[in-house]
Amino acid sequence: MSFVVPPDAYARFMGRFSVPLGPAFADFVGVRPGQRVLDVGSGPGALTVELVRRLGEESVSAVDPSPPFVAGLAERLPGVDVRSASAEALPFADACFDATVAQLVVHFMSDPVAGLREMARVTRPDGVVAACVWDHDGGRSPLSLCWDAARELDPATIDEAGLPGARAGHLEELAAAAGLQEVLSADLRVEVTFDDADDWWPPYTFGIGPLGTHVAGLDEARRAALRDHCLALLGPAPFTITAHVWAVRARRRGAASIG
Known part of the structure; x- marks a missing residue:
């Protein structure tokens, strides 16, 4: 992967x-002017850009373990403090952010x-910790249709349903195990419309993440069969894919009550 x-x-x-997804997640977190926010596992900046829109570059920091993502985001948003780091070892002092957020990251944490x-x-102590993960287990992620098609062609295929936080209630369990309190949850939704197969399929062949790795491991004939089966499941173009995330926000143990 x-x-x-x-x-x-x-x-x-x-x-x-x-x-x-970024605006809906930022709304759920309660991001507002005057805060200082850290984007953990920022990738190329899907959420970071939304945070900057609300707070300004000087109030946003971001970390990611992927060197191309860190370099690209630092160039894209030069006023943001972008660093190379994993979620498990953040290069910041204690209690320096009003909110620390992880969009679509928890399931890939070691x-x-x-x-x-x-x-x-x-x-x-009175700040917010928040995270969200696609509902892979419930079959409501952006990738679920392709994973369904892959399993129908090869029942031995292992998808992303078992990843941390990808099933109902598991993010809440992880937050509690991490010592967070007053955990609130939500089911957030996005819809994306694609014009045709050429608009939707090519990025699946880029080798990104578990599904990209699976597709890259197929020979040409099996890759074509997967594409054709996906398109049969999608139906006539244009088509819209609705995707859901499980989201949680919480506070540190011993912090003031959520308002």
Whole structure:
């Protein structure tokens, strides 16, 4: 599995869903002027751009372990403090952010509980820690249709349903295990319309993430069969894909009550 890819490639693959998700997630978090916010696992900046729109570059920091994403985001938003780091080892002092957020990241953390605990460490006691993950287990992610088609062609295919936070209630369990309190949850939705197969399919061949790795591992005939089966499931173009995330926001243990 790889996320060491050009930012534009990732934007074409997942950014077409994560960019419209950004405003809904920021609303759920309660991002507002005057705050200082850290975007954990920023990728090429789908959420970072929305945070900057609301807060200004000087009030936003971002971290990601992918060198191309860090370099691309630093060039794109030169006023944002962008650093190379994982969620489990954030290069910031204790209690220096009003909110620390992770959009579509928890399921790829090597240790989600440690990552959420580290997010809490850098958040002030009355600040917010928030995260969201696609509903892979419920079949409502942007990638679910392609995974369904892959499993129908090969029942041995292992999809993303078992990843951390990708099933109902699991993000809440992870947040509690990380010592967070007053955990609130939500089901957020985005809809994206595609003109035709050429608008939708090519980014699946870029080798990005678990699904991209699966597609890249297929020979030409099986890749073509997967594409054709996906298009049969999608139906006539244009078509709209509706995707849902499980989202949570919480506070550090011992913090003041959520208002």
